[in-house]
Amino acid sequence: MTLSRRLLSIAVLSASFAAGCASSVRISELKAQPDKYERKTVSLTGTVTDSYGIPLLPFQLYKIEDGTGDITIVSRSTRSPSKGARVQVKGKVNEVAVVGGRSIGLHIDEDSRKVR
Numbered sequence: 001m002t003l004s005r006r007l008l009s010i011a012v013l014s015a016s017f018a019a020g021c022a023s024s025v026r027i028s029e030l031k032a033q034p035d036k037y038e039r040k041t042v043s044l045t046g047t048v049t050d051s052y053g054i055p056l057l058p059f060q061l062y063k064i065e066d067g068t069g070d071i072t073i074v075s076r077s078t079r080s081p082s083k084g085a086r087v088q089v090k091g092k093v094n095e096v097a098v099v100g101g102r103s104i105g106l107h108i109d110e111d112s113r114k115v116r
Contacts (some may be wrong), residue, residue: 026066030106047065074100
């Protein structure tokens, strides 16, 4: 294999790996430009400020705060992290509706979570 083919192979592998990774963002960025992140997978790190479930529904809700703002996380897990826990969440950005150009119900649909 020639040097140019090796470099091309490395570049293609690197690009495909980077495309599969969730971008790490601040909550203020999500709230300022929700359309930029809509339905994209992102990674957030923050502290759980509130945690609750709704009886008879198959999901849990919790809020995290990262120093720039807070956002609701919708989890399909049977347990939410406890208040005060430091978490890293990966998931898709979603919103309930857009009214007059404003995002209503901006949240993250959790794919995975690490409690630190």
